[in-house]
Amino acid sequence: MGSGGVSRRRFVGAVAGGAAAAALAGCQDPPPPPPPVPPVRGTATPGPSREATPGPRALYLGTYTSAEGGGEGIGVASYDVRTGRVTGSGTISGVGDPSFLAVHPDGRTLYTVNEREDGAVTAVRLADRKVLGSRSTGGSAPCHLSVHPSGRWLFSANYGTGSVAVHPVAASGALGERTDLVTHSSPAPGPGRRGPHAHQVITSPDGGHVLAVDLGTDTVYTYRLDETGGTLREVSRARTRPGAGPRHLTFHPGGRYAYLANEADNTVAVCAYDPGSGRVTVGEARSTGTGPGTSYPAQIVVTANGRYAFLANRGHNSLSRYAVEADGARLGLLGTVPVGGDFPRQIALSPDGGLLFAANQRSGDVTVFHVDEDKGELRRAGAPFASPVAVCALPL
Numbered sequence: 001m002g003s004g005g006v007s008r009r010r011f012v013g014a015v016a017g018g019a020a021a022a023a024l025a026g027c028q029d030p031p032p033p034p035p036p037v038p039p040v041r042g043t044a045t046p047g048p049s050r051e052a053t054p055g056p057r058a059l060y061l062g063t064y065t066s067a068e069g070g071g072e073g074i075g076v077a078s079y080d081v082r083t084g085r086v087t088g089s090g091t092i093s094g095v096g097d098p099s100f101l102a103v104h105p106d107g108r109t110l111y112t113v114n115e116r117e118d119g120a121v122t123a124v125r126l127a128d129r130k131v132l133g134s135r136s137t138g139g140s141a142p143c144h145l146s147v148h149p150s151g152r153w154l155f156s157a158n159y160g161t162g163s164v165a166v167h168p169v170a171a172s173g174a175l176g177e178r179t180d181l182v183t184h185s186s187p188a189p190g191p192g193r194r195g196p197h198a199h200q201v202i203t204s205p206d207g208g209h210v211l212a213v214d215l216g217t218d219t220v221y222t223y224r225l226d227e228t229g230g231t232l233r234e235v236s237r238a239r240t241r242p243g244a245g246p247r248h249l250t251f252h253p254g255g256r257y258a259y260l261a262n263e264a265d266n267t268v269a270v271c272a273y274d275p276g277s278g279r280v281t282v283g284e285a286r287s288t289g290t291g292p293g294t295s296y297p298a299q300i301v302v303t304a305n306g307r308y309a310f311l312a313n314r315g316h317n318s319l320s321r322y323a324v325e326a327d328g329a330r331l332g333l334l335g336t337v338p339v340g341g342d343f344p345r346q347i348a349l350s351p352d353g354g355l356l357f358a359a360n361q362r363s364g365d366v367t368v369f370h371v372d373e374d375k376g377e378l379r380r381a382g383a384p385f386a387s388p389v390a391v392c393a394l395p396l
Contacts (some may be wrong), residue, residue, distance in 0.1 A: 162196020
């Protein structure tokens with residue numbers, strides 16, 4: 001779609017008040033050494049784990065550096081596991097428009113998209129915050145990335161051109177030249193769309209498939225990865241109802257069901273997943289509880305025990321709470337909770353599952369909630385933390 005994709009994303013996130021001008025604490029000063037961070041185990045993007053470690057842990061923040069009032073790079077902060085209090089400690093500069101972040105499975109390298117017309121992905125070594133270099137994604141406005149569980153491949157989704165890129169990851173964490181670029185040329189775009197808009201790319205929990213969510217074509221594509229050559233082969237695709245605008249897919253811990261946040265029709269669809277074939281079956285769509293109007297559902301997360309799910313609603317400035325029923329096959333709406341900020345673009349659970357972070361793009365801050373995994377309740381953990389044009393929060 002070209003620059004139209006970038007413009008649309010900026011319009012949705014920045015109108016009605018403009019970009020927030022709040023500054024990350026200490027971002028103009030040379031950053032001190034990062035707080036100690038235990039190695040991240042398991043998946044490439046931090047998922048809930050029951051390994052709680054007392055003391056400060058690292059929090060990285062994505063932004064738009066080219067937006068008015070935006071940040072100077074990747075925000076660096078720490079958070080207290082018990083209280084949820086966030087403290088800023090600087091910025092990793094020299095990285096343009098780092099709107100989405102992910103970490104290598106070994107916890108040593110941070111990756112970010114560079115969400116620009118000439119899209120790229122960048123690697124940063126966390127030990128000394130050295131930028132290891134950038135590679136072209138072959139498309140425009142990359143808005144999501146993830147690391148294969150093996151740690152050998154990085155996937156990125158180009159929103160503007162509706163394509164998915166693959167890059168090899170070296171032992172140092174640095175990225176090699178792109179090994180594949182798959183464009184979603186069919187099916188035809190959904191109602192009101194001018195082209196494909198890849199919005200997310202992840203590896204299935206069983207590790208056997210790579211799934212790409214495309215908002216423009218109302219489709220979830222499933223690929224098999226050739227781990228020798230780093231290429232993708234499509235094996236199935238699943239359509240949502242026309243105009244749903246699927247944005248973000250999150251798996252239940254059991255691995256047989258997933259939940260699809262639909263940006264355009266204010267729903268969350270429960271999907272069945274077959275590990276053998278990689279086939280996704282889009283099932284019943286559930287309400288967000290936000291009433292009439294478009295609430296732009298953004299992202300859904302699931303607690304580690306698989307009993308509850310939380311959805312960010314950007315237009316409604318709320319978090320929907322769901323009870324997960326029938327071993328993951330159903331979602332029961334429990335209600336909504338005010339997010340305490342404006343336009344929650346992205347949410348994330350801390351590795352121990354005890355905290356939920358919401359990056360609020362328009363108000364330029366991050367709100368933190370204590371999570372009660374037994375009751376599915378959310379309780380605010382103090383005042384919001386100022387972070388310019390906050391579009392991603394990555395707690396380690």
